[in-house]
Amino acid sequence: xxxxxxxxxxxxxxxxxxxxxxxxxxxxxxxxxxxxxxxxxxxxxxxxxxxxxxxxxxxxxxxxxxxxxxxxxxxxxxxxxxxxxxxxxxxxxxxxxxxxxxxxxxxxxxxxxxxxxxxxxxxxxxxxxxxxxxxxxxxxxxxxxxxxxxxxxxxxxxxxxxxxxxxxxxxxxxxxxxxxxxxxxxxxxxxxxxxxxxxxxxxxxxxxxxxxxxxxxxxxxxxxxxxxxxxxxxxxxxxxxxxxxxxxxxxxxxxxxxxxxxxxxxxxxxxxxxxxxxxxxxxxxxxxxxxxxx
Amino acid sequence: xxxxxxxxxxxxxxxxxxxxxxxxxxxxxxxxxxxxxxxxxxxxxxxxxxxxxxxxxxxxxxxxxxxxxxxxxxxxxxxxxxxxxxxxxxxxxxxxxxxxxxxxxxxxxxxxxxxxxxxxxxxxxxxxxxxxxxxxxxxxxxxxxxxxxxxxxxxxxxxxxxxxxxxxxxxxxxxxxxxxxxxxxxxxxxxxxxxxxxxxxxxxxxxxxxxxxxxxxxxxxxxxxxxxxxxxxxxxxxxxxxxxxxxxxxxxxxxxxxxxxxxxxxxxxxxxxxxxxxxxxxxxxxxxxxxxxxxxxxxxxxxxxxxxxxxxxxxxxxxxxxxxxxxxxxxxxxxxxxxxxxxxxxxxxxxxxxxxxxxxxxxxxxxx
Ligand SMILES: Nc1ncnc2c1ncn2[C@@H]1O[C@H](COP(=O)(O)OP(=O)(O)OP(=O)(O)O)[C@@H](O)[C@H]1O
Ligand SMILES: [Mg+2]
Numbered sequence: 001x002x003x004x005x006x007x008x009x010x011x012x013x014x015x016x017x018x019x020x021x022x023x024x025x026x027x028x029x030x031x032x033x034x035x036x037x038x039x040x041x042x043x044x045x046x047x048x049x050x051x052x053x054x055x056x057x058x059x060x061x062x063x064x065x066x067x068x069x070x071x072x073x074x075x076x077x078x079x080x081x082x083x084x085x086x087x088x089x090x091x092x093x094x095x096x097x098x099x100x101x102x103x104x105x106x107x108x109x110x111x112x113x114x115x116x117x118x119x120x121x122x123x124x125x126x127x128x129x130x131x132x133x134x135x136x137x138x139x140x141x142x143x144x145x146x147x148x149x150x151x152x153x154x155x156x157x158x159x160x161x162x163x164x165x166x167x168x169x170x171x172x173x174x175x176x177x178x179x180x181x182x183x184x185x186x187x188x189x190x191x192x193x194x195x196x197x198x199x200x201x202x203x204x205x206x207x208x209x210x211x212x213x214x215x216x217x218x219x220x221x222x223x224x225x226x227x228x229x230x231x232x233x234x235x236x237x238x239x240x241x242x243x244x245x246x247x248x249x250x251x252x253x254x255x256x257x258x259x260x261x262x263x264x265x266x267x268x269x270x271x272x273x274x275x276x277x278x279x280x281x282x283x284x285x286x287x288x289x290x291x292x293x294x
Numbered sequence: 295x296x297x298x299x300x301x302x303x304x305x306x307x308x309x310x311x312x313x314x315x316x317x318x319x320x321x322x323x324x325x326x327x328x329x330x331x332x333x334x335x336x337x338x339x340x341x342x343x344x345x346x347x348x349x350x351x352x353x354x355x356x357x358x359x360x361x362x363x364x365x366x367x368x369x370x371x372x373x374x375x376x377x378x379x380x381x382x383x384x385x386x387x388x389x390x391x392x393x394x395x396x397x398x399x400x401x402x403x404x405x406x407x408x409x410x411x412x413x414x415x416x417x418x419x420x421x422x423x424x425x426x427x428x429x430x431x432x433x434x435x436x437x438x439x440x441x442x443x444x445x446x447x448x449x450x451x452x453x454x455x456x457x458x459x460x461x462x463x464x465x466x467x468x469x470x471x472x473x474x475x476x477x478x479x480x481x482x483x484x485x486x487x488x489x490x491x492x493x494x495x496x497x498x499x500x501x502x503x504x505x506x507x508x509x510x511x512x513x514x515x516x517x518x519x520x521x522x523x524x525x526x527x528x529x530x531x532x533x534x535x536x537x538x539x540x541x542x543x544x545x546x547x548x549x550x551x552x553x554x555x556x557x558x559x560x561x562x563x564x565x566x567x568x569x570x571x572x573x574x575x576x577x578x579x580x581x582x583x584x585x586x587x588x589x590x591x592x593x594x595x596x597x598x599x600x601x602x603x604x605x606x607x608x609x610x611x612x613x614x615x616x617x618x619x620x621x622x623x624x625x626x627x628x629x630x631x632x633x634x635x636x637x638x639x640x641x642x643x644x645x646x647x648x649x650x651x652x653x654x655x656x657x658x659x660x661x662x
Contacts (some may be wrong), residue, residue, distance in 0.1 A: 162477055183377070186381060188375070189373070189380075189381070191366040204381060210383075
């Protein structure tokens with residue numbers, strides 16, 4: 001990496017100042033507020049906050065509905081990550097082999113990532129609409145074969161698909177870049193050694209993609225914890241019967257609908273710790289993984 | 295072991311053709327070297343034999359079976375790549391044994407054969423290492439082992455030695471030659487290094503811009519270059535070229551500054567008055583007067599001492615002229631030195647086509 005050296009440190013500080021300001025205003029400040037709320041309780045009649053220690057956290061952790069959200073979130077995270085990474089990998093392998101039309105979908109693949117989560121949710125609400133969408137044909141076979149408004153499993157599947165769809169593009173780009181950085185002669189050597197295309201993917205390309213794979217795994221899981229709000233809000237609002245009540249959505253409903261700032265703040269702190277943990281894991285473990293050299 | 299037939303093979307990338315119709319027959323057990331400058335299409339031709347590159351036109355057959363449409367794994371060729379292309383995440387043993395694993399050879403047999411192969415390439419102590427932990431020469435051996443273990447019908451080598459230092463290159467060259475002596479598998483070896491080519495080849499294929507200029511044993515290619523290009527490419531320092539006119543009865547040519555150089559009258563007779571290009575190898579010229587042939591004078595420029603001999607650089611008939619001679623006395627700058635050139639050291643080339651002017655019938659065919 002190139003480093004620039006400044007004789008006068010003030011210039012350096014001046015250059016990073018805007019970025020620091022943004023991080024402070026939109027991250028450290030709200031985080032500080034959340035921390036404050038998480039350990040205090042607002043007085044019923046106003047007049048400042050009362051320090052309550054770990055009471056808020058205990059209340060959250062002993063709430064069955066919170067643990068429901070944890071389970072739902074974990075299922076959502078694992079399922080949407082698996083789906084998004086699997087789809088992206090298959091598409092990237094096709095694109096890498098330059099199969100017919102790869103130029104088209106190499107560009108086409110990038111668009112979904114540029115679409116905001118609520119817009120994705122809206123689009124998939126039409127797709128999965130039990131009365132009018134494509135899936136409604138299933139209901140002509142027999143009533144309620146597909147009904148995400150009543151069936152929790154269906155609703156969860158629906159947000160998993162929508163969440164994965166949005167994430168596929170990002171994964172695809174990384175997988176394709178990873179595949180293309182594998183020297184072509186390695187797969188050619190595999191071909192000379194008698195391995196079929198699938199065998200080469202399994203024995204040569206996938207192992208060499210491992211660093212990319214772990215990187216995306218953490219990014220996807222992190223994203224599915226934090227970036228899924230828009231989809232849930234537009235598609236299911238946590239329902240039916242809390243079947244799609246993800247952690248991040250529960251924070252919003254508790255805080256802004258239930259006006260329980262302290263409870264929501266405590267949940268935020270837990271979720272944030274989780275994300276920080278994943279990020280640390282990412283930096284500590286994965287970034288230092290052996291990178292293969294020729 | 296196998297014979298390879300290459301018939302009218304062409305290769306185009308989009309609209310650009312890079313191999314323009316190649317015809318060769320490689321006999322069973324032969325070691326053939328494809329020699330040519332960078333970008334002449336050597337690798338492309340080799341990769342078409344391997345099945346890594348589609349054949350645009352023409353036909354390649356192995357043991358009489360046309361392989362154009364066959365997958366690499368169905369052709370029975372093994373290849374050693376220039377950058378070795380080892381599998382970086384596998385150990386040396388896994389690298390060498392991968393083809394057997396793919397072929398479903400049982401574990402015990404596989405381990406046994408990997409060990410045998412490792413023994414012949416001297417890598418038994420390195421079987422558990424990853425390629426990243428090996429030196430360039432060791433990687434090269436692994437690549438060789440990976441090709442050998444398959445006992446292929448055909449060995450293909452794409453400049454496998456070019457990433458090694460000079461000493462190791464010579465050593466590996468000998469080992470490849472020894473390996474071939476032992477296995478007698480048909481081998482095609484691509485290189486742009488003429489010394490490598492000459493020492494390894496049973497037969498050389500000299501390529502130039504997607505064409506084959508000459509096919510022959512190293513001494514044929516050196517002794518009777520089929521074109522000006524081959525003459526200039528093979529031999530170091532390269533052949534001297536002079537533009538001359540065939541004079542008198544065809545028994546000599548007239549150099550730019552009017553000096554006469556004897557040639558074979560049987561060749562010169564039909565060419566009297568025509569301009570041709572003569573090629574003379576620096577090592578066939580001696581400094582001083584001798585009987586037979588002709589003696590010309592050249593203006594001396596400078597000398598390079600090679601230890602085993604000396605290169606005298608001078609100018610003859612308006613062109614640069616190099617002489618490789620053990621002569622010890624360094625002349626003064628600009629001094630006129632006598633050079634003896636035997637008649638059979640003079641090669642004649644057609645200045646238009648660059649082809650060798652040999653016996654008379656060929657010349658008349660070219661003139662018609
Ligand atoms: N994939 C490709 N697309 C377009 N042109 C190509 C491609 N591969 C090779 N060429 C061209 O084909 C010609 C022959 O290439 P090739 O690799 O066979 O050369 P080479 O004789 O092996 O040279 P070198 O000694 O540098 O390896 C070159 O002009 C090269 O630019
Ligand atoms: Mg090449």
